[in-house]
Amino acid sequence: MAEQIDVKIGNFPGEGESLIFLLFADSLKKNRYLDLLDSKTKGYLKKQIVKTKFLAKEDECLGVVATPMYDEIILVGLGKVKDFNHLKLKNGIASAVRKLVSAKHKTAQLFYFSALGKNFFATGKNISLAYRLANYRFDKYKGDEEKKKTRSLEKLTINLQAKDAAKKPTIEKGMAVGEKIAEGICLVRDLVNEPASHVGPEEMVKKAKEIASGSKGRIEIKVLDEKNCREFGMGAFLGVAQGSEKEAKFIILHYKPGAKTKTKVCLIGKTITFDSGGLSLKPADYMMDMKIDMAGGATVLGVFKILASGHIDVDCEIYGILPACENMPSGKALRPGDIVTALNGKTIEVLNTDAEGRLALSDALSYAEKYLEPDYIIDLATLTGACMVALGKDISGMFGNDDKFLDELEGIAKKEGDELWKLPLYKPYLKKMKSDVADLKNIGGGRFGGAITAALFLAEFVKKSKWIHLDIAGPSYNDESEKGFIGKGGTGWGVVTVIEWLKKLV
Ligand code: BES
Ligand code: ZN
Ligand code: ZN
Numbered sequence: 001m002a003e004q005i006d007v008k009i010g011n012f013p014g015e016g017e018s019l020i021f022l023l024f025a026d027s028l029k030k031n032r033y034l035d036l037l038d039s040k041t042k043g044y045l046k047k048q049i050v051k052t053k054f055l056a057k058e059d060e061c062l063g064v065v066a067t068p069m070y071d072e073i074i075l076v077g078l079g080k081v082k083d084f085n086h087l088k089l090k091n092g093i094a095s096a097v098r099k100l101v102s103a104k105h106k107t108a109q110l111f112y113f114s115a116l117g118k119n120f121f122a123t124g125k126n127i128s129l130a131y132r133l134a135n136y137r138f139d140k141y142k143g144d145e146e147k148k149k150t151r152s153l154e155k156l157t158i159n160l161q162a163k164d165a166a167k168k169p170t171i172e173k174g175m176a177v178g179e180k181i182a183e184g185i186c187l188v189r190d191l192v193n194e195p196a197s198h199v200g201p202e203e204m205v206k207k208a209k210e211i212a213s214g215s216k217g218r219i220e221i222k223v224l225d226e227k228n229c230r231e232f233g234m235g236a237f238l239g240v241a242q243g244s245e246k247e248a249k250f251i252i253l254h255y256k257p258g259a260k261t262k263t264k265v266c267l268i269g270k271t272i273t274f275d276s277g278g279l280s281l282k283p284a285d286y287m288m289d290m291k292i293d294m295a296g297g298a299t300v301l302g303v304f305k306i307l308a309s310g311h312i313d314v315d316c317e318i319y320g321i322l323p324a325c326e327n328m329p330s331g332k333a334l335r336p337g338d339i340v341t342a343l344n345g346k347t348i349e350v351l352n353t354d355a356e357g358r359l360a361l362s363d364a365l366s367y368a369e370k371y372l373e374p375d376y377i378i379d380l381a382t383l384t385g386a387c388m389v390a391l392g393k394d395i396s397g398m399f400g401n402d403d404k405f406l407d408e409l410e411g412i413a414k415k416e417g418d419e420l421w422k423l424p425l426y427k428p429y430l431k432k433m434k435s436d437v438a439d440l441k442n443i444g445g446g447r448f449g450g451a452i453t454a455a456l457f458l459a460e461f462v463k464k465s466k467w468i469h470l471d472i473a474g475p476s477y478n479d480e481s482e483k484g485f486i487g488k489g490g491t492g493w494g495v496v497t498v499i500e501w502l503k504k505l506v
Helices: 032-040 044-051 086-102 120-135 145-149 162-193 201-213 226-232 235-241 290-309 357-372 385-391 403-416 427-433 450-459 495-504
Strands: 004-009 018-023 061-064 073-077 107-112 155-160 219-224 249-255 264-269 271-275 317-327 338-341 347-350 376-381 396-400 420-422 466-471
Touching: 004 120, 004 162, 018 032, 018 086, 032 044, 044 061, 061 086, 073 086, 086 107, 086 120, 086 403, 120 155, 120 162, 155 162, 162 201, 162 290, 162 495, 201 219, 201 249, 201 271, 201 290, 201 317, 219 226, 219 290, 226 235, 226 357, 235 317, 235 338, 235 357, 249 290, 249 357, 264 290, 264 357, 271 290, 271 357, 290 317, 290 376, 290 495, 317 357, 347 357, 357 376, 357 450, 385 396, 385 450, 396 403, 396 450, 403 420, 403 466, 403 495, 427 450, 450 466
Parallel strands: 004 155, 018 073, 018 107, 107 155, 264 317, 264 376, 271 317, 376 466, 396 420
Antiparallel strands: 061 073, 219 249, 249 317, 338 347, 396 466
């Protein structure tokens, strides 16, 4: 990566560069560092604070051009001291980095003061994450080389006060972990942003193999082709794939840190590299973004990239499963009304070929249950438009069969800034998916409760494991404006939550 971040000790930031200055709303009036900085600008800074009515509220970010002392001072509001958390720090710094980049600054210093809390590891992690995630660009297909050069902040220096000097190694440890997590998230963003012409099942295999081969033996990989999948009886997954020219690949990654590890986890990601809807073809407006339908699989690869680095202490055995294929219409495609047989023997009447995610996932879930027998399964899937109708673009829907597991993941997600909301696995709706001619049909009939019926369908393929299903259709991709550490395009939603959850497992 081109960007660089380091820590230096010094009581007050040197001059000449740009400066990120964090402020709490309740200490705006009485803040000796602010006074000091103000005196360096001969009173100009405070005048600007008054003039712009800057109150240091959360989400407030003010740029003050203060040459010649500093190129620009970015004041970042953190809200009230008592409400402070690291998510606010992460968002605040990300906004400051965006501001610096848009003003074409190349370097900046961040003045660190102790009121930011005693958890120096978390501070380092979140500053590093914010910096790298706000710096992320997907511009490889843009021609203007000159413009590209001005699109990132090349160096950020954390200016630690002398009295906190002993904390430098802890901050740096946090920063190193933040860097690895950011690399995983940026991989997810890249894969989601790439068009389906460039990322199909084959390219997902290539990326997975790259991760495994760079893991110093921590990760093994197995790839099943269509012939192998047929031998396993994956009729549902192969049904989705049969309309496409591209061969389906069923990717299995395996991370095993040591002989003593007991807990087994399986991460499953929906990996439809393009979802046209199949013969139940999507209207043009709905098809436009469907290169993102592999975001679940990309998230699993992002997590494995982080595991491959060996930087994060994770002590459980982890499988990653990516059923990768395209959903296309053709003379060979699945027809509405066709019946497929899933790996667990259940027959499915496919009444809408656009409800393909659940078909691919049903075989991945059955494979996990039958051959891997994990304690925990998390699946991530851009599964339903209905989930976006229910929760909007920012929030994922979460379903599961174990309350303790659900509560744990919910708590971690909240802390890390991956918005999610628990939705019910309301059993009576399962009736909607009873078929007249097969065990199940793949749609629930009617438009209502579509995220729930999809989750109930998946639940039919889970047997013993504690399981969580995350419907990430909304937050895996941002086509609105940039907000804090989330830019435009692929977001990498869920990576940090899954990693933090894995770290806590023993
Ligand atoms: N991939 C889509 C869901 C989706 C929609 C993801 C928008 C991201 C953004 C999924 O395969 C799909 O088409 N679902 C259908 C299900 C319906 C046919 C029962 C949907 O949500 O409309
Ligand atoms: Zn679909
Ligand atoms: Zn889909």
